[in-house]
Amino acid sequence: MRKLLLTTIILFVSCEAPGVSEADSATFEKNVQTIKDTWIEGYMEGDFDKVVSLMSDSIQWNGPNGSTVGIEVLKESIQFWIENFEDVSFEEGSGLPGTNTGYWGGNTYPLSEAMSGPNNVRMYGVWSMKNSNTGKTAKVKSYSVLNFNEDGKVIEATEYGSYNSVLETFE
16 A cells, blocks of 8 residues: 555656746746737737737747748738738637647757746647638638747747738738
């Protein structure tokens, strides 16, 4: 019985997430909620200021086309999306095999690069939208990596996705 208890304790302790503090977990959850409350909700509501409130003034946005832009060009892009699309929604985790969790942070592998910092959030999901001028709809499977500063603003982001279906809504 004593061996069973000792084995159970060892298994329990060894299964805990290494290096993840309650404070880091809370910061990660706060960052995820900030994404939902600003970026996603802002696009869904067509609220430019809400979308932009996620970004720091010094943001570097690495777009899916390989370009890196700052806040002014990013604002122009956000304005374009808001002016041209409606019925915007985001289905978090859609398309990920075996889970519908759309937000992830930290990594375990490779061991030499393992980290558990809460300010790097990976976001997976599908954006859906309707072109306000043509009525045509589009869906984009999206993967974004957002790096937050201590003030809760995104200072660097990288976005991946194919936007061909979006371009087709203008035809």
